[in-house]
Amino acid sequence: MLTEAKTGEIESKAEAIRETIISMLVAAGSGHTAGPLGMADIFAALYFHELTHDPKNPDWEGRDRLILSNGHIVPVRYAAMAHAGYFPVEECLTLRKFGSRLQGHPERTRLPGLETTSGPLGTGLSQAAGIAYALRMDGKRNHVYCIMSDGEHDEGNTWEAFMFAGKYRLANLTAIVDRNNIQIDGMTEHVMPLEPLREKYEAFNWHVFEVDGHDIPQFIAACEEAKAIAEKPTVIIAHTIPGRGIREIEGDYRWHGKPPKPDEAKRFLEDLRSMSGRITGEHN
């Protein structure tokens, strides 16, 4: 049961994750800003409520599997993992640096707790489906989540995976689509129109939920309902605002693939700490 207190706790984790994301991107000097900020609420909900996992035993067989298909938003995963206790939060500042376990795009073999290696788009759902298929063969009850971008729906491989999971009725698989409407060259509906997404998934034999990706109780309710559906895979279309939490970049596709400069980061952190101007205090 999700209490108000628990929701508040997850929301404050999301804010901490956002602050860590800004700090790590500034330290790295390259990387993606909008996507990780937009997914902070969902990652907080997953790592601090929804997932069955053990940060001290990342290979634990009983864990749920969280596959990140759009590897470029991995700063949000690293930040969430660090705050959840997989590794020290300070290690986040090694992002993209030589010798770091936190590669620019995630590599399974370098950091315990990652399930796959990703970055090139369109393959995460296939791997998640393979994991779900194998777990089901073995009678295991772990749930498999796959985080995907909307832009990667341009890839043919994405639809091959939707077809495969639909055919095999992989009910232990939930795709979470970050529907933030932006990709590198502009708005998704200009670059390559994706709508009507819901109807496409339904036609591929998936059960569809649509949520506000910044409404944590709503997202968690969809996850719970998804696990109760036994006859087909589920997809949660999470409508998010890229750059969420920093008013001057929210919704701006130009922030897809660049990090903030130090002076921008200072402003961004102030905006985050004031809850987008809703509170004023010593931080300002």
Next chain:
Amino acid sequence: MINQSVKLREDVFEPAESAATRDGFGAGVVEAGKADPRVVVLSADLAESTRAEWFQREFPERFIEVGVAEQNMAAVAAGMAAAGKIPFITSYAMFSPGRSWEQVRTTIALNDQPVIICGMHAGISVGPDGATHQALEDIALMRVLPNMIVISPCDAEEARKATIIAAKLGKPAYLRFGRAPTPKITTPETPFEIGKSLVMWRSNTPKVALLATGPLVHHALLAARELDESGLGTVVVNVPSIKPLDIDGVISVAKECGRVITIEEHQVAGGFGSAIAEVLIRHHPVPMRFVGVQDRFGQSGEPNELLSTYGIDVHTISAAAREIVVS
């Protein structure tokens, strides 16, 4: 003379039996499935011609049909391996790994998952299907990938052994198989080991080493006998393990003969011959010739007429040997 210690078939020069290397895969993967319940086989709508069907008949619950979707097949297999399975993925080499190369690179090789990619109908001897289906680039595509093991068996029996061993490697691997029936030359007693080559023929005073991979090993043996009768001695080495390569074995035979000819059913650029040249140029440079497809696409035809037209038959091997000793 045939190297008796490797226990080839008695009828190696007049083979009474032939079989496609894909048949060896079909038999081997059933044995691998019996030995280990983690073995699964994925098919991209080609179960009959890849021989994946043989496994499907024995273990229907461990056979997964993915449809004509080689990219999805590679990544689904990577996921299954992540969950503890040993997946064999089957299609034509032209499509898997031809079409799915990036998925193979990222989700299998870089991700270091033990998926075995089984590329059927490799080489020009696919025949009538024509250039679109004749994979002549797959060895190059796979051997450039870190973590990837690359095996090209010389006959159905070696293909069977390679398949069984591949299931035990715990590493990504590429197995290359042909469509056409080719002579059976090895026996169950013939050694096969990843990273090892096999001397199959040695003349008394060899002047040329013939290093061959795949079913063309038989052509190399026929050329060796013909050359020996005309007074030109050779050593024939079967090299099924293209990566890892038997570096010591390759250097040793180059030192013994002083000249090397590589033989492969593949483009000469980037393939087996290139792998041998990379070793020799570093450790023991000798004159080399490359028998293979010379930067051309194939076409429809019968296997033997294509091999001869494209310069990868007994005649070309013999001619290259005669040329290299006088130049």
